[in-house]
Amino acid sequence: MSMFYNTYAIVLDSIDYGESDRIVKFYTIDYGKISGIAKGAKRSKKRFVNSLEPFSHVKLIFAQKPNAGLARVDQCELINGFHSIKKNIEIIAAASYFVELLSEMVREGQKNQKVFDLVLKFLKHLNDGKEPDTLTRFFEIRLLSMLGYLPHLDKCVVCKKLPDEDLKIYFSSAKGGVVCQSCITSAEPRVSISLGTAKSLSLAANASMEGLNRLILSSHAKKEGALVLEDFIKYQLGKELKSKKFMEKIKCEM
Amino acid sequence: MSYYAEPIMRLIQEFSKLPGIGEKTATRLAVHILNSSNGYAAALAKSLIDVKEKIKVCRECFNLSDKEICSICSDLDRRDDVVCVIEGINDLAAIEKTGGFKGKYHVLHGVLSPLKGIGPDDVKIMELVKKVEKGDIKEVIIATNPNVDGEATALYITKVLKSFNIKVTRIATGIPMGSDLEYIDAATLGMAIEGRREM
Numbered sequence: 001m002s003m004f005y006n007t008y009a010i011v012l013d014s015i016d017y018g019e020s021d022r023i024v025k026f027y028t029i030d031y032g033k034i035s036g037i038a039k040g041a042k043r044s045k046k047r048f049v050n051s052l053e054p055f056s057h058v059k060l061i062f063a064q065k066p067n068a069g070l071a072r073v074d075q076c077e078l079i080n081g082f083h084s085i086k087k088n089i090e091i092i093a094a095a096s097y098f099v100e101l102l103s104e105m106v107r108e109g110q111k112n113q114k115v116f117d118l119v120l121k122f123l124k125h126l127n128d129g130k131e132p133d134t135l136t137r138f139f140e141i142r143l144l145s146m147l148g149y150l151p152h153l154d155k156c157v158v159c160k161k162l163p164d165e166d167l168k169i170y171f172s173s174a175k176g177g178v179v180c181q182s183c184i185t186s187a188e189p190r191v192s193i194s195l196g197t198a199k200s201l202s203l204a205a206n207a208s209m210e211g212l213n214r215l216i217l218s219s220h221a222k223k224e225g226a227l228v229l230e231d232f233i234k235y236q237l238g239k240e241l242k243s244k245k246f247m248e249k250i251k252c253e254m
Numbered sequence: 255m256s257y258y259a260e261p262i263m264r265l266i267q268e269f270s271k272l273p274g275i276g277e278k279t280a281t282r283l284a285v286h287i288l289n290s291s292n293g294y295a296a297a298l299a300k301s302l303i304d305v306k307e308k309i310k311v312c313r314e315c316f317n318l319s320d321k322e323i324c325s326i327c328s329d330l331d332r333r334d335d336v337v338c339v340i341e342g343i344n345d346l347a348a349i350e351k352t353g354g355f356k357g358k359y360h361v362l363h364g365v366l367s368p369l370k371g372i373g374p375d376d377v378k379i380m381e382l383v384k385k386v387e388k389g390d391i392k393e394v395i396i397a398t399n400p401n402v403d404g405e406a407t408a409l410y411i412t413k414v415l416k417s418f419n420i421k422v423t424r425i426a427t428g429i430p431m432g433s434d435l436e437y438i439d440a441a442t443l444g445m446a447i448e449g450r451r452e453m
Contacts, residue, residue, distance in 0.1 A: 013369050019274055050401075053401055053402050078439065078440070078441060087409070089406050089409040096402075100369055242369060245371055246368040246371060246372075246373055249374065250374065
């Protein structure tokens with residue numbers, strides 16, 4: 001017998017299925033990531049009207065049989081559609097990246113209320129028109145931290161010493177953090193990082209939300225941070241995200 | 255063991271590959287064809303082959319057509335300077351049904367989608383830019399769907415056409431004709447108020 005669940009969720013993705021149905025991925029506050037089928041979603045003018053669009057914050061009622069893969073979406077009511085996000089293509093790309101990264105980093109049914117609050121807050125920031133590049137770096141580092149993937153940024157992962165200010169340091173995704181010049185081997189894949197960027201990222205991972213609002217990344221730190229985190233996330237997931245590629249494509253063509 | 259002779263069985267299998275058709279419906283269709291005249295079966299077979307052999311993409315607007323240039327593009331009564339950009343050929347049929355549009359079309363054959371990884375090179379946006387470059391077009395109406403992917407596409411097209419001195423417009427979003435404000439969802443109503451027009 002199906003059990004009914006009532007919760008709040010963020011829509012991660014939705015794809016058309018068959019004549020008029022949609023399969024939707026949600027990140028719910030109480031049950032983590034779930035996939036559900038919304039019957040008649042494309043045709044329905046009342047039940048699901050514009051609530052199944054990506055990055056919508058919704059109130060969700062779904063039914064699920066034990067051990068069944070796909071839930072049945074019974075009701076989905078829009079709380080916040082973040083409509084301002086949809087007025088700028090770079091912001092649409094950033095918001096898509098947030099939800100895709102989340103979707104790839106969590107397993108189905110893995111509940112984490114802090115992560116839910118984080119995504120919601122960052123979508124709100126994007127909706128309010130905050131600068132997407134810095135927000136993306138902060139989102140990446142905080143999500144990694146909350147899910148237990150935070151790289152070591154304060155000390156060299158090999159010798160455990162604080163890196164010397166005068167020497168160059170590197171970031172090794174395979175080793176999971178910064179490596180000082182004396183510990184790095186020449187054959188190892190790495191990305192250059194400055195001590196300042198490593199410190200800023202570490203601060204962004206650990207600061208309170210209020211503290212984060214005051215934190216500013218220099219344009220150098222933004223560039224370096226983007227390269228480091230891109231490499232690290234790619235290493236962790238074993239692939240490049242579609243929305244990331246999309247972001248780069250529209251950036252270089254503009 | 256099959257209850258049907260092999261040719262019938264094969265037809266049932268082919269029918270059940272069609273979208274929305276299960277084995278039961280496929281069997282019913284196969285039996286229907288078996289009971290109908292030879293002429294009907296031949297006409298159906300010919301139509302199937304013709305649709306694959308004769309249909310090609312219009313050189314101008316990328317609509318499907320049996321000629322090099324489709325009937326809409328070759329119609330002299332339609333305006334050349336107004337182009338309506340749409341996602342697919344179903345949308346073209348929907349707009350044609352309104353009877354209110356007398357310009358030409360440009361079919362994108364898809365929309366940009368960050369989550370599906372569909373970028374500008376995967377749809378026919380550059381072809382639209384090339385068309386605009388020729389200088390005959392005065393207005394581009396973007397009629398992609400009002401969802402995330404459709405909006406992303408509209409915003410991208412607006413950006414790439416910015417450098418040309420033409421009017422770029424977006425179809426309105428709002429309240430359906432004959433409906434009741436009380437029952438309209440907040441998002442649609444909000445958009446309708448934002449996009450209000452002067453009377």
